[in-house]
Amino acid sequence: MHCVVVNSHMWCEWARRMTFRSPRSQPTLQGHLRTVRLYMSKASINRFSSSTSNPTSNDERGSPRKAPQAVPVTIQLADPKALIEEISQSVHLVKDTVTATKRKETDVEVGTSVPNFSRLMYHYLMLSKFRLTSLVVMTTMAGYAMAPASFELSTFLLCSLGTTLVSGAANSINQVIETSFDAQMARTKNRVLVKGHLSRLHAVGFALGASTVGIGMLHFGVNDLTAVLGAANLILYTSIYTPMKRYSILNTWVGSIVGAIPPLMGWAACTGDIGAGAWILAGLLYCWQFPHFNALSWNIRPEYLKAGYKMMANSHPRLCTLVSLRHTGYITALSLLAPALDVTNVWFAIESLPLNAYFGYLAWEFHQKADSKSSRKLFRFSLLHLPLLMALFLLNKKYWVFSQEKPNEDNTPIAVMEDEEKEPFRSQKQEKKVDVYLVPNTVAEVGNLSCTQSKIKAIEDNLLTNVAVALPTTVSGKQNL
Numbered sequence: 328m329h330c331v332v333v334n335s336h337m338w339c340e341w342a343r344r345m346t347f348r349s350p351r352s353q354p355t356l357q358g359h360l361r362t363v364r365l366y367m368s369k370a371s372i373n374r375f376s377s378s379t380s381n382p383t384s385n386d387e388r389g390s391p392r393k394a395p396q397a398v399p400v401t402i403q404l405a406d407p408k409a410l411i412e413e414i415s416q417s418v419h420l421v422k423d424t425v426t427a428t429k430r431k432e433t434d435v436e437v438g439t440s441v442p443n444f445s446r447l448m449y450h451y452l453m454l455s456k457f458r459l460t461s462l463v464v465m466t467t468m469a470g471y472a473m474a475p476a477s478f479e480l481s482t483f484l485l486c487s488l489g490t491t492l493v494s495g496a497a498n499s500i501n502q503v504i505e506t507s508f509d510a511q512m513a514r515t516k517n518r519v520l521v522k523g524h525l526s527r528l529h530a531v532g533f534a535l536g537a538s539t540v541g542i543g544m545l546h547f548g549v550n551d552l553t554a555v556l557g558a559a560n561l562i563l564y565t566s567i568y569t570p571m572k573r574y575s576i577l578n579t580w581v582g583s584i585v586g587a588i589p590p591l592m593g594w595a596a597c598t599g600d601i602g603a604g605a606w607i608l609a610g611l612l613y614c615w616q617f618p619h620f621n622a623l624s625w626n627i628r629p630e631y632l633k634a635g636y637k638m639m640a641n642s643h644p645r646l647c648t649l650v651s652l653r654h655t656g657y658i659t660a661l662s663l664l665a666p667a668l669d670v671t672n673v674w675f676a677i678e679s680l681p682l683n684a685y686f687g688y689l690a691w692e693f694h695q696k697a698d699s700k701s702s703r704k705l706f707r708f709s710l711l712h713l714p715l716l717m718a719l720f721l722l723n724k725k726y727w728v729f730s731q732e733k734p735n736e737d738n739t740p741i742a743v744m745e746d747e748e749k750e751p752f753r754s755q756k757q758e759k760k761v762d763v764y765l766v767p768n769t770v771a772e773v774g775n776l777s778c779t780q781s782k783i784k785a786i787e788d789n790l791l792t793n794v795a796v797a798l799p800t801t802v803s804g805k806q807n808l
Contacts, residue, residue: 453519454502454530455495455537463494463589469717470593470608475726478597485548486596490589492541493557497564499534503527504569512630545592552595560588576639579620579650587613604670607661608720614658615713618651618690622706626699648694651705655687658716665720675723679716686712 467490471483502509502520506527509515519525538561546554564585571578587609594605624631624640625647631638639647662679665671689708693701 450519450524451495451533454499454525454533456498456502459498460491460494463586464491465714466586466608466612466717467589467593467596469721470590470605471597472593473590473604473608473721473724474594474597475602475604475724476598482549482596485544486553486593489541489544489549489553490557490592492537492544493561494589496534496538496541497561499530499537500565501569503530503534504565508573508634508636511634512627514627514630545596549596550599552599552601553592556588556592556595560585560592563588572636572638574637576637576642578637579617579639582620583613583616586616603668604665604724607665607668607670610661611658611716611720612713614654614661615709615716617654618686618693618705619709619713621647621651622693622702622709625693625697625702644697648690648697652687652690652694655683655690659683659687662716669725671720671723671725675719678723679719682712682715682719 464487468483468487471486472478502518505515506518506520509518510521515521520527520530542554542558542561545557563581568578568581568585571581590608590612591601591605594608595601621639624638628638628640632641639650659680662683663676666673666676686708689701689705693705695701
């Protein structure tokens with residue numbers, strides 16, 4: 328292209344000089360150049376020449392001078408095909424660049440809207456806040472394992488999977504509502520909806536599908552109580568807690584209730600009801616979230632303030648530290664109450680006391696100093712405190728039930744049925760012996776009455792009529808008595 332520019336500049340310079348030579352003939356000269364030959368190569372221009380086709384002028388013939396004729400110009404350069412090739416390559420280069428740019432933009436759009444399966448699964452995990460969902464599922468599993476009932480693997484797996492789907496759906500709806508606010512915070516600006524990896528409509532569809540399947544698993548695969556608790560937690564998190572974060576600091580208390588429900592779900596899935604142990608677990612989870620979240624929010628107060636969230640760390644910093652300290656004391660009290668309610672043994676209170684005491688010490692230090700260092704120490708230890716406390720609770724629970732005997736339809740123990748299958752003839756013989764001498768022995772024990780045969784017959788008929796329901800089912804009839 329530089330050759331084209333140089334040659335064009337030289338041609339324009341030549342035309343300007345010709346115009347200055349004969350100013351009166353400028354209108355005539357314009358547009359009358361018959362031949363312009365441009366031969367271009369990458370070599371430099373060596374010479375510039377022009378020649379006329381009719382060297383004879385009108386002055387030599389004696390006639391009046393006329394306007395000069397158009398002068399053909401030849402710009403001699405090397406390689407006559409270079410210009411066409413250079414222009415073609417330049418045009419193709421521009422076209423290829425534009426096409427590649429459009430193809431790249433199209434690929435980005437397609438990759439963003441329709442990612443492959445592995446990337447889509449990764450986006451779903453990020454949309455459901457996989458770490459938070461894992462914590463919720465772990466507390467649900469802990470509630471199931473600590474319940475005083477038999478362990479059923481199928482119910483346990485369905486409860487865990489249903490809780491995972493419901494929690495993921497709740498977190499997805501939370502991100503849909505807070506997309507514009509997440510973009511203003513450094514902690515949340517890289518979420519999938521903020522980056523545009525998934526559309527908000529896609530996220531809503533995922534949340535509806537996950538919540539429907541999850542609650543269906545809890546209802547049909549576990550029990551109604553667990554499904555009701557899961558649906559209530561979903562509504563509480565998405566419809567009350569999430570909007571309240573922008574209006575009142577009470578959102579922390581509502582969010583703690585949301586975190587306390589999963590162990591109730593696990594307990595209800597195992598036993599079918601909610602006992603004292605379930606409320607102890609729920610209370611521990613409820614109180615644990617205050618020092619955990621308040622310590623977390625303390626170091627990101629500017630971000631919450633920028634996004635417009637109402638948090639204790641911003642508006643009530645003294646209350647933030649005091650509430651954290653207060654609830655560590657509640658955790659210690661609940662740990663001591665568990666043996667008194669016959670949920671765990673006494674060793675749980677003894678073993679958990681040093682753990683809770685150090686947790687309380689870190690909360691007291693956070694309350695006194697109220698700085699980033701103390702809040703960071705409290706937050707990090709809270710991540711270690713909860714799994715250790717749950718492990719101690721599980722190891723020291725009072726009642727362990729590994730299996731449960733289920734009676735048959737006739738209320739006959741399973742062990743008796745197995746013995747009858749092994750020795751059926753001996754069992755029938757013993758039953759017949761007992762049935763034959765049942766009524767006479769009963770009559771003799773009443774008062775050793777000297778009864779005749781007819782009176783004994785009447786007593787037998789009376790017994791068969793009035794207490795037939797109480798007799799064993801092996802009694803076939805009146806003839807066996």
